[in-house]
Amino acid sequence: MKRIYTAANLPDAHLVRNMLEQAGIPAHIFNANAIGALGDLPMSAAYPQVWIAQVHQEQHARSVVAEYSRAAAPLDTKACSRCGESNPGEFELCWSCGAELP
Ligand SMILES: [Zn+2]
Known part of the structure; x- marks a missing residue:
């Protein structure tokens, strides 16, 4: 796993799971019911995975997810020049690697 x-x-x-399964990749969702328990969990653990x-x-699978992220990304994002992750337009530092954004 x-x-x-x-x-x-x-x-x-x-x-995302549907896209993966259409691509022939068996996938499962965890934390499907955790949103209601936000008070008890650190934020990052409470999101569906x-x-x-x-x-x-x-x-x-990562290429399928990348395809999905590109399609779903809002317009006001900027790509990190170091790692290529897309960040919300108001971010000054990359959430992924911490590099300064343009
Ligand atoms: Zn980065």
């Missing part, structure tokens, strides 16, 4: 995506909400998680069953499919 390998975590491939942390979703902002449950519909988001389902969309999409996990794939077969670790050797990770590369393929």
